[in-house]
Amino acid sequence: MNQNELKKAVGVKSVDYFKSDSVVGLGTGSTVYYMIEELGRRYQAGDIKNIVAVTTSSRSEKQAKSLGIPTKDLNEVDHIDVTIDGADQIDKNYQGIKGGGAAHLLEKMVATNSTKNIWIVDQSKMADQLGSFPLPLEVIPFGCEKTFEDLKKENLKPEFRLDENGKRVLTHNKNYVIDLKMGTINHPHLLADWLDHQVGIVAHGLFLDIVNTIIVGYEDGPKVIDNIR
Numbered sequence: 512m513n514q515n516e517l518k519k520a521v522g523v524k525s526v527d528y529f530k531s532d533s534v535v536g537l538g539t540g541s542t543v544y545y546m547i548e549e550l551g552r553r554y555q556a557g558d559i560k561n562i563v564a565v566t567t568s569s570r571s572e573k574q575a576k577s578l579g580i581p582t583k584d585l586n587e588v589d590h591i592d593v594t595i596d597g598a599d600q601i602d603k604n605y606q607g608i609k610g611g612g613a614a615h616l617l618e619k620m621v622a623t624n625s626t627k628n629i630w631i632v633d634q635s636k637m638a639d640q641l642g643s644f645p646l647p648l649e650v651i652p653f654g655c656e657k658t659f660e661d662l663k664k665e666n667l668k669p670e671f672r673l674d675e676n677g678k679r680v681l682t683h684n685k686n687y688v689i690d691l692k693m694g695t696i697n698h699p700h701l702l703a704d705w706l707d708h709q710v711g712i713v714a715h716g717l718f719l720d721i722v723n724t725i726i727v728g729y730e731d732g733p734k735v736i737d738n739i740r
């Protein structure tokens with residue numbers, strides 16, 4: 512199986528966790544794409560009824576709407592029952608890095624308002640330690656060079672994320688993305704705490720103590736890691 516087939520297998524399987532009469536959270540990314548496609552199929556077939564979806568990007572919102580899945584803003588629901596999202600890297604303690612697609616601010620807000628969080632990944636995302644995947648930050652443009660210098664002083668190896676035209680990538684909220692390319696993150700909680708206290712950083716991609724279930728795509732089929740918390 513190639514990587515896309517592994518992503519599709521976990522995306523399709525994950526929809527078993529969505530139930531009728533619920534509020535569902537839809538993450539972002541190439542793995543989530545397959546999940547939303549399958550959710551649309553089951554919704555149209557009437558196998559899943561009476562749901563409303565809160566999305567984490569305009570991409571996922573557009574896809575959900577194109578399949579007829581009703582959507583609402585996070586402000587319009589009192590909670591989300593189950594959110595299914597992708598991840599960029601997951602360590603042996605099931606902590607994660609997200610934001611490879613620059614959607615981590617909305618994803619974190621949706622995740623922290625969800626009763627249950629499920630991540631769907633192919634096997635290449637599983638690692639002993641976090642950090643070989645660069646850690647994304649969303650930073651406000653105001654004073655961003657100062658923010659950048661502060662990160663540099665801490666030896667966090669910051670780089671502004673650029674698009675194919677060499678322009679700084681803009682997030683949904685028109686902020687910049689800085690990727691930290693420090694290689695290995697030895698103390699994710701300490702780093703998350705420090706980043707949480709930097710004023711110009713709106714969100715970082717460390718998703719710690721959040722996930723409840725992970726579905727990993729292997730050659731011999733998806734494996735579910737359940738009851739993580």
Ligand SMILES: O=C[C@H](O)[C@H](O)[C@H](O)COP(=O)(O)O
Nearest residue numbers: 540541597610611612613614
């Ligand atoms: O910002 C993007 C999100 O955090 C994605 O969920 C993450 O990058 C994984 O995406 P993919 O399934 O495409 O690897």
